[in-house]
Amino acid sequence: MEHLVYCDAKAKVLNKILNGTKTMIIRGAAGRKLPHGRVFEGESLYFIENNGDGLIKAKAVVKSVFNSEKMTEDESKEVVAKNQDKLNLTEAQIKRWAGKKVLCLIEIKDAEAIEPLKFSRQNNMDDWITVESISTVLEGSSEEYHSIRAKK
Numbered sequence: 001m002e003h004l005v006y007c008d009a010k011a012k013v014l015n016k017i018l019n020g021t022k023t024m025i026i027r028g029a030a031g032r033k034l035p036h037g038r039v040f041e042g043e044s045l046y047f048i049e050n051n052g053d054g055l056i057k058a059k060a061v062v063k064s065v066f067n068s069e070k071m072t073e074d075e076s077k078e079v080v081a082k083n084q085d086k087l088n089l090t091e092a093q094i095k096r097w098a099g100k101k102v103l104c105l106i107e108i109k110d111a112e113a114i115e116p117l118k119f120s121r122q123n124n125m126d127d128w129i130t131v132e133s134i135s136t137v138l139e140g141s142s143e144e145y146h147s148i149r150a151k152k
Contacts, residue, residue: 028100
């Protein structure tokens, strides 16, 4: 599988990934939600900023994945704090993710800028999209995009 990951432009997440000061991505929710349980070591992540330019600008490889079970707020905050050296979160991001009941932490390696690819945004897309091939979500693709959802 391949994954399209939205990055917080305001927090300069993509810059941090490319300069090596951020080597872990976090997602969390009250329950299991993409990418929890759907991203695996060796898969490719493609990065796009949430600034509306629609360009996929970087890629990396999944080094490791941690999928939590349901946690207390304190346990969740502890996981975030313990991984802050890799996550490199802003205060606002810590506030957003710490305390979520279910977390997915994805450590990355081999991050690199790529020739920008134009993303063809479709309705009902989340901030993490899992596809068989990234080509299915590119502008001009003749392939039809089908979301691969997390298992309940």
